[in-house]
Amino acid sequence: MDFNASLRKAIKTGDVLLGQNSTAECIKDGKAQMIVVAANCPSTYRTMLDEQNDVYVHTYEGSSMQLGKACGKPFMVSALAIVNAGESDIISLKRA
Incomplete structure (x- = not known):
């Protein structure tokens, strides 16, 4: 699986929130299926x-x-929350 391609597909077809504040709020609300953070x-x-x-x-x-x-995106993203992966297979990383 190409992570970058899966991420772009999730952003295009699903519901992904970018940024630390949005990610923290999403976790607090219990909506996040998966979190991605930069190294x-x-x-x-x-x-x-x-x-x-x-x-x-x-x-x-x-x-x-x-x-x-x-x-x-033309800016830095240190964290993002995947609420709905859409047509992407990125959630399969949870099982890997």
Whole structure:
């Protein structure tokens, strides 16, 4: 599975929220199926995510700039929440 292609497909066909604040709100509301964080995500935010046992957190191997580019955005993205994957198979990472 090409992670970047699956991520772009999820953004295009599903419901994905970008940014730390939106992601935290989504977790709090219990809507997130999966969280993706950049490798250089701030440690305080990462610690908060690690305390969440009810949602799978995937660490993207690249920086927040690379994650933003993978999302097709011209800005940095350090965290995102996948609410609905749409036609993407990205949620299958939870089982891997």
